[in-house]
Amino acid sequence: MSIEVRNVTKHFGDFGALKNVSLEVRTGELVALLGPSGSGKTTLLRIIAGLEVPDPGEGLILLNGEDVTVRHAGSRQVGFVFQHYALFRHMTVFENVAFGLRVRPARQRPSKTEIRQRVMRLLKLVQLDWLADRYPGQLSGGQRQRVALARALAIEPKLLLLDEPFGALDARIREELRRWLRRLHDELHVTSVFVTHDQEEALEVADRVVIMNEGRIEQTGTPEEVFHHPASEFVIEFLGHVNIFHGRIEGDKAIFGPLEVEYSDSPTDVVLPARGLVRPYHFDLALEAGGKPGFRATILHINAAAPQVKIELLSDTGQSVHVELPHDRYHELGLAVSQTVFVTPREINVFVDNRAAAVPA
Numbered sequence: 001m002s003i004e005v006r007n008v009t010k011h012f013g014d015f016g017a018l019k020n021v022s023l024e025v026r027t028g029e030l031v032a033l034l035g036p037s038g039s040g041k042t043t044l045l046r047i048i049a050g051l052e053v054p055d056p057g058e059g060l061i062l063l064n065g066e067d068v069t070v071r072h073a074g075s076r077q078v079g080f081v082f083q084h085y086a087l088f089r090h091m092t093v094f095e096n097v098a099f100g101l102r103v104r105p106a107r108q109r110p111s112k113t114e115i116r117q118r119v120m121r122l123l124k125l126v127q128l129d130w131l132a133d134r135y136p137g138q139l140s141g142g143q144r145q146r147v148a149l150a151r152a153l154a155i156e157p158k159l160l161l162l163d164e165p166f167g168a169l170d171a172r173i174r175e176e177l178r179r180w181l182r183r184l185h186d187e188l189h190v191t192s193v194f195v196t197h198d199q200e201e202a203l204e205v206a207d208r209v210v211i212m213n214e215g216r217i218e219q220t221g222t223p224e225e226v227f228h229h230p231a232s233e234f235v236i237e238f239l240g241h242v243n244i245f246h247g248r249i250e251g252d253k254a255i256f257g258p259l260e261v262e263y264s265d266s267p268t269d270v271v272l273p274a275r276g277l278v279r280p281y282h283f284d285l286a287l288e289a290g291g292k293p294g295f296r297a298t299i300l301h302i303n304a305a306a307p308q309v310k311i312e313l314l315s316d317t318g319q320s321v322h323v324e325l326p327h328d329r330y331h332e333l334g335l336a337v338s339q340t341v342f343v344t345p346r347e348i349n350v351f352v353d354n355r356a357a358a359v360p361a
């Protein structure tokens with residue numbers, strides 16, 4: 001089932017939770033709504049589900065091209081999974097998954113045998129068929145969440161909506177479950193939208209990521225697109241640690257204190273305030289100034305117990321800088337705390353009036 005959200009605005013009292021949001025999800029896609037707390041992710045998910053409606057006259061929801069904006073949730077063939085598994089505690093795993101089928105009106109209800117087959121097939125799919133007779137209280141958090149997914153899938157939804165499905169679990173289980181969700185989706189191809197505030201989770205699992213901020217969509221794209229071509233400062237900052245340099249565009253140069261790079265996108269010869277954003281792994285360090293754009297800094301701290309060596313420095317101009325180097329490079333340079341080095345960026349994202357341009361340095 002395809003989804004189209006068209007110009008949706010939603011207020012709670014005076015507060016604008018969604019501001020003219022538009023989004024398309026293709027049939028069979030797995031899309032992540034990613035953003036900080038309060039950015040409107042859950043509100044958008046609930047509007048797609050039919051649990052909330054947009055402000056009157058302020059937007060449409062189309063499912064498979066059909067306007068369902070004011071149609072209630074029950075008719076949308078949606079399966080839900082929430083952060084807190086909300087399983088029925090007095091029912092076994094089997095009964096929990098069968099529930100959605102058993103409560104159907106008699107004419108639409110599958111036979112007992114069919115229900116049994118369907119539930120066991122789903123429990124196999126989520127690798128829990130061996131726990132069918134247990135009660136939720138006898139399961140781990142990850143297992144409970146997989147039961148919740150099987151239960152949502154039992155009604156054969158056309159749309160699967162997941163709100164922070166792994167939010168309550170510890171980091172290692174989250175990682176395992178998100179890979180598992182991706183595999184499950186590849187098998188079933190149910191159009192799925194999931195809410196998360198965890199960028200790694202969104203980038204690893206989704207076909208496309210929708211980044212939200214203060215009730216608006218900042219950027220929509222594949223994980224690679226949003227990661228390598230962030231459309232705004234918000235996106236680049238939200239997707240990982242970044243060093244920010246304040247400066248200006250002057251003619252064909254972007255000048256950030258000691259960092260000066262070519263900048264050909266300047267519309268006029270006036271001076272414009274700008275910011276240069278550099279990811280820690282887009283820096284290299286050198287023992288001598290090598291004629292490249294860069295600046296001098298002193299090493300304050302080194303953490304080599306990570307996939308990349310994390311180095312904290314203080315530039316001569318007083319700016320704190322975070323750099324990540326491959327271990328090979330770190331050993332080659334023989335770096336130590338208090339040493340003075342030269343910091344050179346390989347890539348700077350320049351933002352002028354919130355306009356982005358990636359500039360190789």
Ligand code: ATP
Pocket residue numbers: 012013015017035036037038039040041042043044195197
């Ligand atoms: P989180 O990650 O914390 O769940 P979110 O991005 O999902 O955040 P929403 O739950 O969509 O954000 O909420 C967006 C804003 O709307 C928040 O500021 C929230 O307080 C407000 N809001 C949401 N639901 C209601 C409601 N029923 N009544 C009043 N305000 C609400």
